[in-house]
Amino acid sequence: MDIPALLAGLPARLSAIPAHWAARAPDAPALHEGGRSWTYAQLQHSVESAAQLLRDLQVRAGDRLMVVGENGALQVALIFAAASIDAWIVNVNARLSAREIDTIAEHSGARRLLFLAGASPEAAAHAARLGAASAVTVDGMGELLAGALNDAAIAEACVPGNEQVAALIYTTGTTGQSKGVMLTHRNLLFIAAVSSTLRGLTRSDRAYGVLPISHVYGLASVALGTLYAGAALYLVPRFSVDGLLSALKDDELTIVQGVPAMYAKLLQTLGGAGTPLPTRLRFAYAGGSPLAPSLKHEVEKLLGTALHNGYGMTESAPTISQTRLDAPRHDSSVGTPIPGVEVRVVDVAGTDVAPGEAGELWIRGPNVMAGYYREPAMTAATMRDGGWLNTGDMARQDPDGALFIVGRTKELIIRSGFNVYPLEVETALNAHASVVQSAVVGRTLDDGNEDVIAYVELDAQHPVTVQALQDYLAQTLSPYKCPSAIIVMEALPAAATGKILKGQLRQMAQNRP
Secondary structure: OOHHHHHHHOOOOOOHHHHHHHHHOOOOEEEEEOOEEEEHHHHHHHHHHHHHHHHHOOOOOOOEEEEEEOOOHHHHHHHHHHHHOOOEEEEEEOOOOHHHHHHHHHHHOOOEEEEOHHHOHHHHHHHHHOOOOEEEEEOOOEEEEEOOOOOOOOOOOOOOHHHOEEEEEEEOOOOOOOEEEEEEHHHHHHHHHHHHHHOOOOOOOEEEEOOOOOOHHHHHHHHHHHHHOOOEEEEOOOOOHHHHHHHHHHOOOOEEEEOHHHHHHHHHHHOOOOOOOOOOOOEEEEOOOOOOHHHHHHHHHHHOOOEEEEEEOHHHOOEEEEOEOOEOOOOOOOOEEOOOOEEEEEOOOOOEOOOOOOEEEEEEOOOOOOEEOOOHHHHHHHEEOOOEEEEEEEEEEOOOOOEEEEEEHHHOEEEOOEEEOHHHHHHHHHOOOOEEEEEEEEEEOOOOOEEEEEEEEEOOOOOOOHHHHHHHHHOOOOHHHOOOEEEEOOOOOEOOOOOEOHHHHHHHHHOOO
16 A cells, blocks of 8 residues: 555545545445435535534634534534534534533533434433524434534634644543544544555445444544445444344445444344354454454354454544454454554563563554644653654564554553453453453552452353353463452443443442442
C-alpha cells in the first residue's frame, strides 16, 4: 500500500465520502435501516438537508454538535453534515446515564444537543428531561428533537486542510475519568481508507453496522470504512443474536465486524459451533477487547471463515494492528501494524526492549489523535517526544512483526511481588467450555498487597462449579496468578460496545468483605 500517495489523496473533509459516490454511483445502495434503504444520491441529498438544518439551528464552524442516539441513517447523515460545515460531531450513546450525558454536554461546551428519539426510547427520555421539545425534520431521514441553543458555547478555530477536528469521542478508558479525544478528518479518513483496503471492500459488499457509531470502532472502521469504499452499510441500533442471524440470512451480509462478547453470545445461543451457518460472509472480524484463541476457533467453525483480529484504541482512531486477509493467524496475535503506523516496544525508561520481550507499546502515525479536549496535562502525559503515543498497553513483537498484547499497564496486579496481567488469567478462564466471558481485577489489601479477583459469566448449558474452575486454572497458571476468588455473575457489566466495564468490577472487588 502506497501510504504517501494515500495520504496525499485524502480529501479535506469526511463529507467528501457521500459526495464522491453520489457523483460516481448515485443509484448504488448506501444505507439500510430496518425496512428502509438509501442510495448514495439520496444520502447526499439528506446530508445537504441536514447541513442546512444545522445552519438554521445556528451551529457554527468550530462548534461542538452533540448527537444523542443509537445507530441509524439520520445519525450518519448528521456526521457528514457536521463535517461539511466544520462543526465537531460528538456522538453519544443514548443508553448512557443522565449524569454521563450531562457531564459530556458540559465538558464539550456543545452549541446544540440533538436527540434521535425516533429510534431510541432512551434518547426520547433524555430529550424530555432536558426540555428538547422542538421537533425538526431532515429530508428523507425523519425527525429529531433539538435542544436549546447554548449561547455561551465558544467556537474553536478552524484548521486548514484535513487537520481540522472532525469528532470528539468520549472514553473513560481504565481510569474512570471521562476524556474527550479529538480526532481530525485526516485521522478518520486515513483509518477509513486503510481499513477498507485491508478488508478488500468493494461496492458489492454488505457490512453489518451494529457496533455503536458513538464509539470509534463503529464510527471509523465500520461506518466510514464501509462507505469510503462505496459499499452498503446495514445499520442496527442494538445487537441481538436473532438480529444477526436474520441479517446473515436475509440481507446476505458479506462483512461482519464485532466484539468478542457478541460472538460468545452467538455461540452460547446456538449451543456451540455445531453445524456451520450457511452465509455469504467473506470477512469476519473481532476487535474492541481481547479475543481468546478458544473463542476464535469455535467462531471460525461456525461461520466457515477466518475470524480476523486486531488492536486499537480511541486515541488512534482506532486501528493500530490487524491480521491480514491473505494470512489469517491461528494464535492470539492481534496482527501486524497497519501500513503507515510505526510501533515501538519500550521499557520504563523509554528504551526499546530486545525483540520478543514485553514492554510498553508506543505508536506513531497519521491516526494519532490531536489530543484530549481541554486537557493539556492529560495530553502531555500520553504523548511522547517525536509524535509517539503511549498506548498504556504492554506488548511483545515477534520477528515477523506480529504483535501480542500482554495486558494494560494500569491493570497490572502486583501480588506478593509478582506481576499478574489480568489478560493472561482471562485468556485461561475463557478457554473453559463453561465460561462465556470473564474479567479479572485487583483488590488492594490493608498491607498494600493485591488479590486477584475474577468475575465470570457462565453458559447455563454447560454447568460448572467455582471449585472446578479453580482446579482447572491450577493446572494452567502459576499459583500466584490464580484468583483468590471467582465470582459468578448473570451478566458482566458492559458498555454499549460490549466492552466490559472493569471500573465497576474493580469497585465491587474493593468493597468485598
